[in-house]
Amino acid sequence: MTSTATTPRTRRPGVPGVRGVHHVAFTVPDLDEAVAFFTGVLGAETAYRTGPIGDPGGDWMRRQLGVHPRCTVHIAMLRLGPTLNIELFAYSGPGRRRRMPGNSDVGGHHLALWTDDFDASVRHLTAAPGVRMLGEPQRVDDGPIRGTRWVYLTTPWGLHLELVHAPDDLPYRRRTGVRLFEPPAPDEPYAPDDGRGP
Structure with a gap:
């Protein structure tokens, strides 16, 4: 008698359910400037823009995004090429470092x-x-x-x-x-x- 059971595929290590990268994100000093560069120079397309997002009297920004509670953010989501979504963040509020990390810096x-x-x-x-x-x-x-x-x-x-x-x-x-x-x-x-x- 032959078995009709199928042999399960060997599961590679990783997060269950994750099929790929959805987007990469960058915080920029000026959202209009960054969107204009990504669309006008690199050829990206804007999917949407949203904001301001904030919680003036609460702690949501710190709890959810790890930033100062009084920060607000504007966001743009772009599509660049066949597979890459890029999310751009522009924050306002206290506690922000304004210098870009160098390539040798942690976070570069x-x-x-x-x-x-x-x-x-x-x-x-x-x-x-x-x-x-x-x-x-x-x-x-x-x-x-x-x-x-x-x-x-x-x-x-x-x-x-x-x-x-x-x-x-x-x-x-x-x-x-x-x-x-x-x-x-x-x-x-x-x-x-x-x-x-x-």
Whole structure:
């Protein structure tokens, strides 16, 4: 007699029910400036804006968001490219540090953008008012991502961006079945199971 029971798939470690990243978020000094940059320079689309959100007489902002109770916030949610949602926060109120963290600071961060045309992307971004390129474009000559081109830039308010382009034959792929996500080509629809996903 044969069994009709199916063997359960081996469950990978992780949070039950979580299928992916919904969004990344950045706090910016001026919401209008940041939305204009993300939409006008990077090509994002605005899904919605909301605010002010606050609790003038209570403790909700501290309990829920970990900020000073008298803070208020305006929020914009944007869509950038085929898979990335970006949430922008602009706070007002006491207790805010106004200096962006450096890359070596705890909490330092950057937003890396994949490009199919590295040189054209560098020209476009460096032509935008207030954008500054850090150093010169680099090419990785050795190691697991040999052949990758990259450069860091800063937005007008100091957020670090990175432009990245990598060849199809990255050396790390010969040592593991794990594949880093790369956006599909413009004429190629995104399919989560096409081998480009995590």
